[in-house]
Amino acid sequence: MACEGRVLLLRGVTLLVGFSVCAVVQGQVKGFRRFGHVQRVQRGAASEEQWFTQKLDHFNGADPREWKQRYFVNENFYKPGGPVFLMIGGEGPANPAWMQHGTWLTYAEKVGALCLMLEHRFYGKSHPTVDLSTDNLRFLSSRQALADLAHFHTKIAEDRGLTNRKLVAFGGSYPGSLAAWFRLKYPHLVHASVATSAPVHATVNFPEYLEVVWRSLASENPECPRLVKKASDALVERLKDPKTHDNITKDFNLCSRLQIQTEMDSAYFLETLAGNFMDVVQYNEDNRGFEGVTGTNITIKVLCGVMADSSLGDPYARYAAVARLMMDTFSMKCLDASYTTNLRDMTNTSWEGPAAGGGRQWVYQTCTEFGFYQSTDSPNQPFTGFPLAYHVKQCAAYYNVSAAQLAEAVAQTNEYYGGYDIRSSRIVFPNGSIDPWHALGITKDITANLPAVFIKGTAHCANMYPARSEDLAQLDLARDHVSLLLQQWLKQ
The missing domain is CATH 1.20.120.980 (Serine carboxypeptidase S28, SKS domain)
Known part of the structure; x- marks a missing residue:
């Protein structure tokens, strides 16, 4: 979320949580406002960056312009017939460290998933236009980003013979919102989503x-x-x-x-x-x-x-x-x-x-x-x-x-996505009580198929990071709960 929206050098971060996917980089921005023993989930060489051809404007068929979008792949856990996990990039460079570490890889190992991460347009190395002029930034929006994800998944599934595999979307902060909205707007493509620390209500x-x-x-x-x-x-x-x-x-x-x-x-x-x-x-x-x-x-x-x-x-x-x-x-x-x-x-x-x-x-x-x-x-x-x-x-x-x-x-955004009143299924919304962004997120179950996981005493995107011995018991339980939900939903 993220991280939140201003450029402050002392922020020690960027809006990324992504600032990407919940990771902060000093000297950038703060979008959604990041030590200890680390359990390394997967060992091996870092993923190499790869490139995917995208349309500049998904909503104008008369505009033929294209550009190259960066993505990463981790096949180490994939088992034939397994699902596809897609980590959504956010308001900063996609960090390949997430292809080697993080709770989502623990889940991937349990279910034999192929893991992908797509960098968000206009962030990191994914440059759709020659510059960041306001005129060019009109192609930067959550709607275009969702269309990027849809086209990326469709083509990758075709190329790799994965068209019948179930897709689970992951994201934290703003990418968490995208994960929820991806399931909402493209239910024929997305089987389930984990929308961590997701501010789904615009204000x-x-x-x-x-x-x-x-x-x-x-x-x-x-x-x-x-x-x-x-x-x-x-x-x-x-x-x-x-x-x-x-x-x-x-x-x-x-x-x-x-x-x-x-x-x-x-x-x-x-x-x-x-x-x-x-x-x-x-x-x-x-x-x-x-x-x-x-x-x-x-x-x-x-x-x-x-x-x-x-x-x-x-x-x-x-x-x-x-x-x-x-x-x-x-x-x-x-x-x-x-x-x-x-x-x-x-x-x-x-x-x-x-x-x-x-x-x-x-x-x-x-x-x-x-x-x-x-x-x-x-x-x-x-x-x-x-x-x-x-x-x-x-x-x-x-x-x-x-x-x-x-x-x-802002009114149009809530009208388009539904704000707090999201209507979908198989989306889980983890949030931490210490995290100020939970005020714009889902902290109580909407339905049995749209559950909230409210983790007392934890902060922004805490459940996404590798587990460690110092973690609160409720954080461990939250990770396990999400894991069980995913295993249950993947059988549906």
């Missing part, structure tokens, strides 16, 4: 994200979110006085002197710092520390420990200490919190541009399909200063998308 304003951040911080220490709020409020007051800006620049180790000329400048700075907490909460204690996937040992417990350490000074000083800790963790020399720099990067349309790793593309999708803006428009959350209006103005600045166009696009 322009998503203040509930930060409300979950408050509750998740409070689960460690009830005083923790209150201290964060005091620090955030104190920073907002200091920003009002230009005389404090030199000290703020030093306190937060900014790459250039803090310049607050518009509300966008202050909002971007405040959101950047809040992102330290948002990201850690979203990926708290997950198991991303395996080969090819970035992880961190910074947890909610660590952040709340810093915020409770009075020896560091007042809450504002502790807030700054958190920022420095995160920079040290990701080996950042300084924090670039300049909206002017962000605007320049996000409007660079080159494939070599600083936001081409996923930021420009994902935020475009939020502006034209999903919203998902994690605003401070709720009193029940710990931050101040980046309201919905700030996010909406970015859509206009980056892509000339108006507030009205954004609202209509």
Whole structure:
């Protein structure tokens, strides 16, 4: 999901969870806001990238243009007659590490599945157009992505003699939504789906994200979110006085002197710092520390420990200490919190541009399909200063998308997919209670054939990562439950 939609260097991630498929890469974006002993599910050489010819526009038969889409294959578990597992790429480069590690491979081994992963159009090396101009980005949408998946599966099945094999779709975060929607829109192709941490309901304003951040911080220490709020409020007051800006620049180790000329400048700075907490909460204690996937040992417990350490000074000083800790963790020399720099990067349309790793593309999708803006428009959350209006103005600045166009696009998305009221079968929806994205997902069974698996105490996409001895019992049970569901559904 993902990871969520803005370009923040400190995010330590990208919107991927994919940022792809739940994996985060420092210095990209945050779409859906990632160490420990790792059980390696499968050993062997990493999958080699392969290429598939796709149509540029699946919905215009008069447009003959084509392009090459990247995909990966793992045949190590396949047994004749077995199903096909398809991991869906998301808002970042498809990571071949997923062809060697992850819960889905445990499932594949049990049922003898052929494993495929398809990179999402416009992310990673899958470049359908010569650049990322707004005109070209009109070919970037979840609907085109689903059509890519359908055509890919159809042709691969024909080429490999798999036309009668059952297909199971997997995805986490935004790709989790795609997994659910793939089953919904192409039921003749997709037999079942595992839609992990999937925000299936689109919404322009998503203040509930930060409300979950408050509750998740409070689960460690009830005083923790209150201290964060005091620090955030104190920073907002200091920003009002230009005389404090030199000290703020030093306190937060900014790459250039803090310049607050518009509300966008202050909002971007405040959101950047809040992102330290948002990201850690979203990926708290997950198991991303395996080969090819970035992880961190910074947890909610660590952040709340810093915020409770009075020896560091007042809450504002502790807030700054958190920022420095995160920079040290990701080996950042300084924090670039300049909206002017962000605007320049996000409007660079080159494939070599600083936001081409996923930021420009994902935020475009939020502006034209999903919203998902994690605003401070709720009193029940710990931050101040980046309201919905700030996010909406970015859509206009980056892509000339108006507030009205954004609202209509989000309404159309829910109309097309059904939002929370999805009508289908054989889709399981795992979510973690710590993960703020669960607020837009399915956390209670819709029907017996559309079950939810709500995992208390776990974060974004936790059930997708390789199992380890430190995992909570409920996480182990959730993985087993999904496995049993898949075995049951594959017999239907």
